[in-house]
Amino acid sequence: MGDKARMQHGDPERRREEEERRWSSRSFNVGAASSFLSTLMTFPIYKTIFRQQIHAFSIQEAIQQLRQEGMRRFYRGLFPPLLSKTLQGTLLFGTYDSLLLLLTSNPSEPCTLGERWTAGFLSGSVEALVLNPFERVQNVLQDGRKDARFPNTRSILQEFNSYGLKERLIVGYYRGLSPVLLRNSLGSALYFSFKDPLRDGLAARGLPSWLPALVSGSVNGTVTCLALYPLSVLIANMQSQVVGRDLPGLRQSVWSVWESHGRKLTILYRGGSLLVLRSCLTWGLTTAIHDFLKENTGQKSQEE
Template identity: 65%
Template sequence: MLKGEGEPAYPAAATGAGVGVYSSTARRRQLGPLYPLFHQYPVVFSMREQNYSDGKELQHRTQAEAPGIKSWTSQAYTLGGISNFVSTFLTFPIYKVVFRQQIHAVAVSEALRQLWHEGPQYFYRGIYPPLLSKTLQGTLLFGTYDSLLCCLSPVGPHSLRHRWAAGLMSGVVEALALSPFERVQNVLQDGRKQARFPSTFSILKEFNSYGFWGRLSLGYYRGFWPVLVRNSLGSALYFSFKDPIQDGLAEQGLPHWVPALVSGSVNGTITCLVLYPLIVLVANMQSHIGWQRMPGLWASMQDVWDTRGRKVLLIYRGGSLVILRSSVTWGLTTAIHDFLQRKYRSRKELKG
């Protein structure tokens, strides 16, 4: 298009209209001794100001929206621990009912009757080990996943292969660090052992009475191999599909907490249902204590299969509560983690 008569020979940005233009005072302060040349060569200076503004805008948008180059940060560890602490405290009653079903192969009503018969003083018996272990689990799970993902793929977006590998390795770290906590927790929650082992200290005293290898294989790391498989596969599944589901729902214009809640619920439910036989196996193996009857991995699998009447349906007894527990726990955990992460980023942007 030809320039019309009376139009300026340079863009509107140089005259004070448009994006990236500063006031006369700000322009004088920025240009310093070069300010007198501005009126002689307005196009050059307007292009400089426009490029500076566009560059700052692009930098801010890239930092806010794109993953970019990631570096190690302790923030992922902190947010993971807080989110798991809150969700574990809120959902512990559901977990205890499910555990009774896994141990005794009873219906929901029978598990509730057992807890009611024991009295309210025992209802939260065993909460401290899972509260501590789940807090450490969240710290390790989210923290090591983020750190490993930084090593595998420093520049985003991250591929499914990278998310799967980082999730798998974070699950291995989690199993190594937290198996002793789960072992003590499962003994405490078994109603048959309340008289013999009334407290955590009594259980630790029993484990420490073994020899070195006995402390590991029969004590703290009883049932380690199924724990390792369960945790590594569970973490890989969760982290591989959490973000795609959450991003897809976020595109629908839903409130921020809805995609995180739904994504965590769906992933937690599917993961626990797929790995539920391992969950039952771990609960049964870790409930044994002492030298009298300590079957190995294969014998424990056979025992679980036989006591469940050699039926897959009976192995999945308690599945309805597993769905509820997994949906609530991982939904809350993911939603709380996402909320805290947004707050952290907003505060960081304000400071920056």
């Protein structure tokens, strides 16, 4: 009887690990909440970075342009990223956990690097396919040069919907899909591959319980975003273009961005300093909140 009970209940640590891998709405809900809050907090930084990407401005020039536009237009373009980032957090964590469960052959054993990488890569691809239209609309709204022609989201949607079905997808909602797929899939794979190992390594040093996840998310998010930043610059420039139905293709866009930034990597990385700050805040907070809530709700379900 004792052996049977031990087999049923198992080691508490092993049961906790298996519970964490089990498909649950918990990952979707926590990811949505943490992403919503972090987006509200970091939107001013994001908009400043966007202006640097579009105009190759310094920080001072970007802030001065936003100041001239006034507070009334400062939060223009907030709704698309707020909605998309909330969906992003939902998809990122929920889809990753679900895919990892399918890919893991033995739930009682630690996940391998290959399993985490594959699940992260696939979840990033799903995220890109779902959220590309939101990012497209957001980038048009945040470009000050488009204010007169596209004063709101509805005007952009009307423009895209006036196209035929093929053009509506390729030129409208899904413009820039290739670099978005590449950026999101690689970014998600890198983030999930090293998030937990770094967190666990820091936790083993006896740090406060909330700090390892915060540092892990900040470091992983910052390194990943910096590595993929040129793709974000390309995406911002491609998706802010609404000049008719004959838009430049991917190769032309890459060359145009490189030319407009003086063929210099240092100018291409303008906005990188603010990106570090935003990534530290966004990914650090998102990771810490997600891991904290997931752990506590998991403990509650086990107690029940």
